[in-house]
Amino acid sequence: MITAERKPIQEIMNLVSPYKNLLLVGCNECVTVCSAGGRKEVALLSSALQVAFMKSGRIVHIQEMTLERQCDPEYIEQLVPHIDSVDAVLSLACGCGVQEIARRFKEKMVFPGVNTKFMGASERPGVWAERCQGCGDCLLGVTGGICPIARCSKRLQNGPCGGSSKGKCEIGPDVDCAWQLIWDRLKALGLQERYETLLPAKNWRNGRGGGPRKIVREDLM
Amino acid sequence: MEDFEPVIVAFCCHYCAYTAADMAGSLRLCYPPNVKIIRVPCSGKVDTIHLMQAIKGGADGVYVAGCLEGDCHFKSGNAKAARRVVYAKRLLNDVGIEPERIEMIMMSAGMGERFAATAEEFTAKIRGMGPNPVKLMRATAIRDPHNVSPAHKESAAV
Structure with a gap:
């Protein structure tokens, strides 16, 4: 799988701080398996960001969605009904997913919420190691x-x-x-x-x- | 601040802390009504997301009460819960909220006195820390809804 790690919360906050309405999009594939950007991580990051913004006196509305795959155009289409109501997209997919969203929605800013790391395998729960460099x-x-x-x-x-x-x-x-x-x-x-x-x-x-x-x-x- | 009464959410394992709460009742021990108990089949059922949602929802303090080390009914649920609590504390720290608002506590089903004492101590600690800053922001959003979209008002009112 392609492995990834969530960016530090502060870095994500700096990226999205100018926006009031965010679409936080996860991916059901590799990043779900490596617990970086699946449905659960989307909910967790959404909570953490909302708490952080509320702490600093702001309310930011975050819509949560998790697509089957972010690297396939047909799944990206599922964002169409939601994209107009948000100011920016925060993607928890690997770099491929972030770029697919950017390619499809040229007028919206897209930010990565994870750092894509490597193609790897799970050694044991919570540990992933590099196995292939393609x-x-x-x-x-x-x-x-x-x-x-x-x-x-x-x-x-x-x-x-x-x-x-x-x-x-x-x-x-x-x-x-x-x-x-x-x-x-x-x-x-x-x-x-x-x-x-x-x-x-x-x-x-x-x-x-x-x-x-x-x-x-x-x-x- | 002086009349601040914290809201505490306690995720209690059915096999230990929840039974210990029953035991505290049977022993006629008093503990603060601030503690709202959520019974879970095992403390390992509690995920980081539940802890964060509680804080986001305005709880001033949250604790997970699981079995004593090595005594989990499902072998390792309490150890898993303890690791998730550590992760949630780190997240809270990252977002500028005191990590001490979330704790992991271990006890057996027979420790009614410990349950009551823990509830008392934790409530006193959170009372000393003051309200969850998120709760204050929610209250402000409800009182002064200018520039707050309908969706925001709705989320603030939850």
């Missing part, structure tokens, strides 16, 4: 299902480096060395010989190095 050329079949691009601090394709110690990365004792994980996994699978295969230099143009990316499927158009 490099556009997946290596997981070679590295035993552990991504050196997302999980090695240096994105080494032929690791580990000298900073690997007792299975941990030199950047912090809580960070696993991805190449130690890869070695352990290959060993468990009896595929140690794969470790000897050198991976050639990666073509980073498949990732962000090639500029903004697009997928075009003519069969679905």
Whole structure:
């Protein structure tokens, strides 16, 4: 999922302070799963903002809505009946959702209520960790299902480096060395010989190095 | 300020604090009528949103009363509630409201005296802190509704 974290309340207040009527929009997908921008977080932020504004002597009216997805135009259309009655939109979706709202409603200011972080997985309740960087050329079949691009601090394709110690990365004792994980996994699978295969230099143009990316499927158009 | 009587919302677990409140009644112990009890099946049922809504709605203080550590009927509901209370306190702090207006309290079903004492202490503490600033703003909005849209008036009147 795409993970996100709510921005500090003060930062959100600074963003929306000129407005009296706000539409606070959550998203039912990734940000719901990572408890950053679902229905519950919308209600919580709405309460917190209203309390904060009332404390400073202002009443701000906040309409709450949570869309099935904010990254699809057909769901954004559900905002049409509400958009005229508000001064600005505060979105708790990832950056994709915020931009979709901005694209659809050109005359309304849209603010992000979360910082979009990374593509990750839930390790345990309340903990999410980065697992994929969308490099556009997946290596997981070679590295035993552990991504050196997302999980090695240096994105080494032929690791580990000298900073690997007792299975941990030199950047912090809580960070696993991805190449130690890869070695352990290959060993468990009896595929140690794969470790000897050198991976050639990666073509980073498949990732962000090639500029903004697009997928075009003519069969679905 | 002197005649300020706080409104306290107490989310009480059915298996401990709510029964302790009953026990306090059976023992003919007095506790302040400021405390409005909401019975919940487990303190773990109480979410941060309930605490924030209570403050937004004008409660001067809110507490969650759950079972003693390790005694939750549902294993870990009280521990979860305690973590949510910490989160709600942080939120209150972020929005400029005293975090002490929300507390987590633990007791067993037999602690009728503790229930009454807690209600007394918490009410005294909130009385000392003064009214929830949100409540004052709501009252102002009702008295002086200029520049307040109908939707605002409605929300202020709730």
